[in-house]
Amino acid sequence: MTVKPRTTSERVIQELRVLSNGLDPRAEDVLSEIKSTLGIGGVISLKMVRVYRLQGITETEVKNLADNLLSEALSNHYVINRQILNDADKKTEVSYRPGVMNPEAASILKAAKDLGIGSLEAVDSSWEYHFYGTPSDKDIDAILDRLLRNKTVEIVLKESPKTLTIKGKSPASKSVPILELSDSELEQLSKDGQFFLNLEEMKVIQEYYRSIKREPTDVELETLAQTWSEHCGHKTFKAKLIVDGKEKTPLIKRLMQATKKYDENVISAFVDNAGVMRLSDGWGFSGKVETHNSPSAIEPYGGAATGSGGVFRDIIGTGQGAKVIVSTDMFCFAPPDLSDGELPPGCLHPRYLLRRVVAGVRDYGNRMGIPTNNGSIHFHEDFKAKPSVIVGAYGLIPEERAQKGVPKKGDLIIAMGGRTGRDGIHGATFSSGEMTADTISVNSSAVQIGNAIEEKRTTDAILAARDAGLIRAITDCGAGGFSSAVGEMGEEAGVLINLEKAPLKYPGLAPWEIWISESQERMVVAIDPKDEREFFAICGKLNVEASVIGSFTGKKNLTVMYENDVVCDLPMSFLHDGLPQRVMQASWKQPSFAKAKMPVISDWEETYQRVMGDYNVCSKEPIVRLYDHGVQGTSNLPPFTGVDSDAPNNSSVVTPFLDKHIGAVVGHGLNPVLNKIDPYWGSVWAATEALSNVVAVGADYRKLGLIDNFIWPFPDEDSLGALDMSLDACIAVSDTFKIPFVSGKDSLSSTYRYPDETVLKIPPVLCVSAFGPIEDARKTVSSDFKSHDSVLALIGKLDVGALGGSIFVETKAYGGRLPKVDLEGLPALFQALHAGITSGDILACHDISEGGMAATLAEMSFGGGVGVDISLDSFGDVHPEEVLFSETAGCFIVELASESVAAKHFAGVPCAIIGTTTKDQSISVSQGGKNIFSVASQHLKSAWQQPMKEIFH
């Protein structure tokens, strides 16, 4: 970069401080967190000052910027180059680390230029916190650590920086001597370079370079480490499996074989960034669900935001480009009230994680204008070392543009969207490693900050280019950056890259850094040279930066140049097929859990309230209201409906064409506790729950596609045995319903190692998502009761007494039989439900999941503003809790106008008439003609709404 010579006075960084005139809601929010979450009473009040540092302009220009852009006299006031508050008892300032992109900076530079202040060369913004009262230094540190700053991306600024521009000269690419290394030296190299490759893999690389008689370059080694990482290479899913001594088909092959059998409604599966199902009228419906556990564990806001950003790009980068129409989020955390002493070293508190992860998903989805309308949150103590952060996205794509693009020889390789910086280096390999107490400090460069607006305008440009027929192939830059995106796209067509052409955020990056950086909001497209001008015209009009960084050569090599040097020359065959197939042993041993003591019910209201107020059952409405679930105008069945719009629905229906009634439905299921007790039946439960959630609103299960996400501990013998069983459960579900899995993701690093080497295995999570078309969205139902005096029926075979892993016996205890889903009977049942809902005879429907029938009935009654009167007589001589709290998936409560409707629709499937809705707003249960309890709905509702209200106030 050339820096214009300047006079000294111009080079000074000018400081502008802006302070709210009145009460600042942001400061009040922080203050209330200090008091309620941290329990620090010494802070009486708090003021937040926005600090802007501006480089290259005069004080007069700063005043101009303040008056016209950075301050508004009605709301705030400002000072230049001095303090705005001098009376605080304690003060601290938090800013981004140098090199971390501050999204606001680009907007300020643009607006300054619009105002005619073109000499502004760099800008940064930060927050000053002024504390009043008697907080100790220790209090301030705790406030910083727990609320205000994430060390991986932010610093406490002790003094003003001397410059805001990062200068540097790119170091040249180096060759790395490996030909003569011993086994232990190879292992050390893998460790030092953060390659996360095992000895066998390092030896394959050594052998290859011995055979071509040269040392590898740093770029080549990095490329191999990225492509061969567990994250990108899915080594475990492709491995030769020996289960209990017998060889079994590799996991990925089993899934794909099942998909092949049931591909009637599949447009694209497992080959592209997302799976695509048939929607209607020549349109496809694509789906992808991703995990961002490792980044979210150390920087929850950025980790979750870029998780969303990444999965949106997967949808955008499928076929020749799709529009994202739905976003989903599924999280697993330790309980927010976990005591500090329970927190493993180097881990962030679950309450902080929860709030920040939600904020990240909120800010990215809302800014992109994508409705976030389906999700769930699960709590279990063993997530204290690492949360599971699962984000999904669904898209609309013309069928004729839905197949993965194939670049042709001569096509240009274009990088578009965000610039490349040092952020996210080694994200792919880092995600593949287990977490330790040091992870948070060592791997900070693997964390990225998102800029949703960059992604939004890039999407606008891609959709315009797609509709103009300009895109031959497209993919996103995700894990592994350019190395993975380009390497994969050019597997057949061969690639020549000129790395110096990639636009950088700041100078000084080494070629290997540019090559594997995981900077956000970047897409790679293949364009026919004849379309270059038109493509760049579209990008220019929409303020999107794009650069030709190479071309497809027709040769079978991945060749990367940096200026005049060849920094990487790898045959595609070695890169993609050189990785030796792993042979892995699997053997699951049934864990012996202490048998849980059955809770004794002395007071039904108290027990019922406890179940409704459990973190795993309670209302998540305060979170859902932070997400814009109505943007795009497509919401047909929103997350919450009912008299007071606070009763949850099973899944979401959108009508992506505003002038048509074609619906698209999305739902999901997971249950970490059941998965931990029994990987097979827990997984059957998860898949059944996913299907039940979409069937309950009226979907035809035969048209659905499924997505699997395995978030599993490191695959040692035992965990791999569990994974094998979980996958078998997926296949069993696929075979039972004759529907395919079309996309999936495995993340096998849910393991934490304490400093003393003790290992904590985080509960295995199989999250299954179900998505598909709804022929007519007007023929769907919500979960809220529509009237009093309706008939209530239980549809499905409830596993009475199967309380293992249920909320009722408390999720920490595992003992007892877990609920087994009656898979065989479900296709007929789902069919009957679909027919019943489509005919309009079913007024409301809600499935049974966490909290059992008790929770289902309560939620339906909250929505209807009516009560419930049921009898347990159809279940025989049982304890009431064995019915009310059994969490058998694949069972439903339906509201019917009369008993004859049940006979009409449910003659051939398990169906029990259990009672009626009542005008009186209480839930009454009787057995043998005797009332067991009556509880006011309102009492249950308060207990159910309280927990999240306390966290999201």
Add this chain to the structure above:
Amino acid sequence: MPNLASVCILRTDGTNCDEELAFAFSLAGAKPDYVHVNQLRSGEKKLSDYQILGIPGGFSYGDDVASGKILAVELLSFLKQQISSFVAAKKPVIGICNGFQVLVRTGLLPLSRLGDMHATLTNNDSGHFECRWIELTPTSNHCIFTKGMEGTKLSLPIAHGEGKFHADNDTFKKIKEQNLTTLQYTANSKLTQAYPQNPNGSLYAIAGLCDPSGLIFGMMPHPERFVTPYQHPNWRRQMIDKPHGLPIFENAVNYAKTL
């Protein structure tokens, strides 16, 4: 075939409610056209070719610094003349959510003084973004967008983090004298300051305002998200004769026909 009123749906980086706004205008009988601010700056398109200007919701330029601020600066820097002429020609302007924030930050609302800001929309009292359906009552009798709707009870969604309307006393006096308050948050038809019925703590429960001519209108709620019955969250519970957002667009289109 009569000429349909053409609507400039103004877009820029981070605009995201443009498609539903265009759909609402086409249902109301107009011809919407997506116009990127760059196209107006370059002269490729001209604001004067349109009868209605619609600034949709979203997060223009990420709402960096303050919501709608960067776009407002851009409009004032490059399109002041085009906008002045548009307003002088008595053509209607509507800004929804982020569009409202832009109109306020350009000074067009509430006093129609381009480049001179007299009010602001600032952080919700709750300190966070909020998405929910709320009750509103149109209260002005001279805003062309809400003509004939005075006193009715509307149900519309809000989705914003910076919707609290605030102005100095002098401006509030003018707002009152000239009857510029167009839409207010209500609970059972009574004005409310209570959360969440008044989702942001807006003074005088102001949800929407017009300028003294009644032709420039801004509102935080999203009428374009309720132009078909099935967009209402509880369409399964209640009969909806006419979606509550649609008349706002029909009014604008009917007015434009008289131009």
